[in-house]
Amino acid sequence: MPRSLIAGNWKMNGLSADGWALADEIVRRAAATGGPELLVCPPATLIGLVAEAVVGSPVALGAQDCHPDDSGAHTGDISAPMLADLGCRYVIVGHSERRSDHGETSAVVAAKAKAAQRAGLAAIVCVGETWSEREAGRTAELVATQIRESVPGGSAAANLVVAYEPVWAIGSGRTPTVAQVAEVHGLIRRELGGRASEPGNVRILYGGSVKPANARELLAVPHVNGALIGGASLKADDFLAIAGAVAS
Numbered sequence: 001m002p003r004s005l006i007a008g009n010w011k012m013n014g015l016s017a018d019g020w021a022l023a024d025e026i027v028r029r030a031a032a033t034g035g036p037e038l039l040v041c042p043p044a045t046l047i048g049l050v051a052e053a054v055v056g057s058p059v060a061l062g063a064q065d066c067h068p069d070d071s072g073a074h075t076g077d078i079s080a081p082m083l084a085d086l087g088c089r090y091v092i093v094g095h096s097e098r099r100s101d102h103g104e105t106s107a108v109v110a111a112k113a114k115a116a117q118r119a120g121l122a123a124i125v126c127v128g129e130t131w132s133e134r135e136a137g138r139t140a141e142l143v144a145t146q147i148r149e150s151v152p153g154g155s156a157a158a159n160l161v162v163a164y165e166p167v168w169a170i171g172s173g174r175t176p177t178v179a180q181v182a183e184v185h186g187l188i189r190r191e192l193g194g195r196a197s198e199p200g201n202v203r204i205l206y207g208g209s210v211k212p213a214n215a216r217e218l219l220a221v222p223h224v225n226g227a228l229i230g231g232a233s234l235k236a237d238d239f240l241a242i243a244g245a246v247a248s
């Protein structure tokens with residue numbers, strides 16, 4: 001079983017003082033959580049600052065997006081080599097908020113994931129269905145297609161993480177049943193056979209309204225190798241309690 005990963009996606013939240021305080025508290029208390037790897041993904045403006053807070057600690061640093069190109073005329077964008085230069089080890093790509101807010105297709109997501117891997121980062125590729133797609137019985141087909149089209153062929157367990165995030169569960173307080181999570185994670189594991197070497201070692205995270213109260217049961221589902229956490233990652237107590245649910 002791969003080592004679990006508990007990843008915090010801070011989204012567009014936090015000014016310098018908040019970012020420093022949150023990262024610093026997570027670093028100070030990280031050792032007490034036991035087994036899982038901890039990752040914080042602050043907004044781009046805070047990456048440099050948070051890099052200083054986590055340096056020399058077991059807490060890894062990641063970003064929330066990168067451009068498919070390594071450099072060039074792309075005003076306002078940030079490349080994967082720039083993130084690596086700041087100390088990032090991970091970058092989230094294809095989050096549903098980017099797919100919907102910025103019209104990112106799976107082809108664009110794959111290009112971003114490839115850029116991340118070229119720069120020596122692990123890409124956290126997000127997939128997941130909307131509520132209407134689930135109601136129409138299209139979850140399996142949709143997630144399988146997203147995996148085939150968003151995950152670069154030839155990925156390795158060291159440079160790829162997949163996050164299953166049902167769009168309807170993000171920030172809503174609603175979560176799929178344990179059986180629904182198990183079904184989709186099993187499907188993703190099978191689909192990874194065609195995209196990654198050592199597919200059994202690629203970590204597959206569940207994301208969508210994970211909280212201390214539901215973490216234990218979600219993290220115990222087969223093929224759930226950790227969590228991608230939005231809202232609850234902004235409170236050190238909640239983030240660390242979720243991490244503690246893996247270890248115990």
Ligand code: PEP
Pocket residue numbers: 009165169170171172207208209210228229230231232
């Ligand atoms: C997310 O956006 O990645 C996420 C999982 O958000 P939340 O935990 O707030 O549902």
